[in-house]
Amino acid sequence: MKKQNASLETSFWTIGTRVGVIPYLFEFFEVYYCHPVEEEIVNTDPSATPLIYPQAMLFNVFKEDGRLYHAEPKKPLGLFGKGEAGAIALAYEQGWDLLINDYRPLVHAQGLGIRCISVPHFVVMLYEAKRISKKATLGYLNRLTPVTSSALLAEARAVVEKLAKQKGGEGR
Amino acid sequence: MKTRNASANKAKVSKTIRLTPEEAEEFSKICQEEPFTESALMKRLVLEGLTRYKLEKAIAAYTRHEISIGEGAAVAGISYNRFEKELWDRHIMVLKDPQFLQTLASLGESFEQPQLSQAIRTVKEAGVEIDEEEKGRGKG
Numbered sequence: 001m002k003k004q005n006a007s008l009e010t011s012f013w014t015i016g017t018r019v020g021v022i023p024y025l026f027e028f029f030e031v032y033y034c035h036p037v038e039e040e041i042v043n044t045d046p047s048a049t050p051l052i053y054p055q056a057m058l059f060n061v062f063k064e065d066g067r068l069y070h071a072e073p074k075k076p077l078g079l080f081g082k083g084e085a086g087a088i089a090l091a092y093e094q095g096w097d098l099l100i101n102d103y104r105p106l107v108h109a110q111g112l113g114i115r116c117i118s119v120p121h122f123v124v125m126l127y128e129a130k131r132i133s134k135k136a137t138l139g140y141l142n143r144l145t146p147v148t149s150s151a152l153l154a155e156a157r158a159v160v161e162k163l164a165k166q167k168g169g170e171g172r
Numbered sequence: 173m174k175t176r177n178a179s180a181n182k183a184k185v186s187k188t189i190r191l192t193p194e195e196a197e198e199f200s201k202i203c204q205e206e207p208f209t210e211s212a213l214m215k216r217l218v219l220e221g222l223t224r225y226k227l228e229k230a231i232a233a234y235t236r237h238e239i240s241i242g243e244g245a246a247v248a249g250i251s252y253n254r255f256e257k258e259l260w261d262r263h264i265m266v267l268k269d270p271q272f273l274q275t276l277a278s279l280g281e282s283f284e285q286p287q288l289s290q291a292i293r294t295v296k297e298a299g300v301e302i303d304e305e306e307k308g309r310g311k312g
Contacts, residue, residue, distance in 0.1 A: 081241065102240050102242075105242075
């Protein structure tokens with residue numbers, strides 16, 4: 001299996017950390033981040049400086065571990081927040097995938113012809129690749145329920161059920 | 173060594189508000205319960221109110237799909253992480269994707285997962301029913 005290059009956008013990292021799938025990412029993707037994305041992930045509010053969010057801690061660990069690569073776009077978009085503008089431009093300029101979990105910039109990036117991978121996509125991929133059980137897969141999808149469209153989750157669950165049938169038994 | 177921060181060194185601007193006698197009395201009572209002068213408490217309440225106002229404005233714009241999470245954080249004047257947490261805690265929908273299955277099929281090809289493409293074809297043909305309980309979740 002050949003790894004795909006991908007530009008990381010903050011929403012994917014943040015939601016992916018909440019759900020718990022980020023450590024699996026590096027088997028499938030060479031993950032590139034630009035500085036605005038790093039700042040968004042790592043920064044806390046000035047009034048809460050001693051706090052370190054889990055997504056920030058995880059980012060620092062993988063960065064020090066050498067699993068996250070740095071790259072900057074030549075020309076960030078003049079749209080959205082700084083992280084979104086940088087990450088979309090990087091994916092577009094390099095012809096990479098975009099790891100993103102925020103509707104509005106995702107739709108814009110799709111309009112530019114960028115393949116946009118969200119956390120639910122990645123969860124289903126992990127099941128198909130036999131990295132996680134069916135129970136874990138449905139558990140990860142359930143955790144996304146508060147912030148994800150019910151139609152999208154229904155499609156993801158339907159694909160998981162079909163895959164389970166193909167695998168035989170309960171699909172493990 | 174600088175002992176005062178930049179904000180403290182900035183020139184201050186006075187703003188005047190008019191309260192009814194009842195409102196003024198209530199404010200004075202609260203001041204007596206707090207270790208602040210009336211002026212300091214009023215400033216604190218105004219700033220807290222401004223923060224809340226900006227956050228609610230950003231959340232409303234995000235819910236209407238007018239802005240992204242990054243833009244919402246900028247409008248609210250808080251970090252990306254804090255704004256995303258507000259969306260999560262309030263169950264505001266951040267993700268929908270009309271091309272979800274199409275992208276998943278494309279990933280199946282890239283990662284040599286033929287079973288995935290087959291499963292997606294079957295799901296597309298059969299259509300997907302959305303659980304009634306699920307329909308109400310994820311505002312926005």
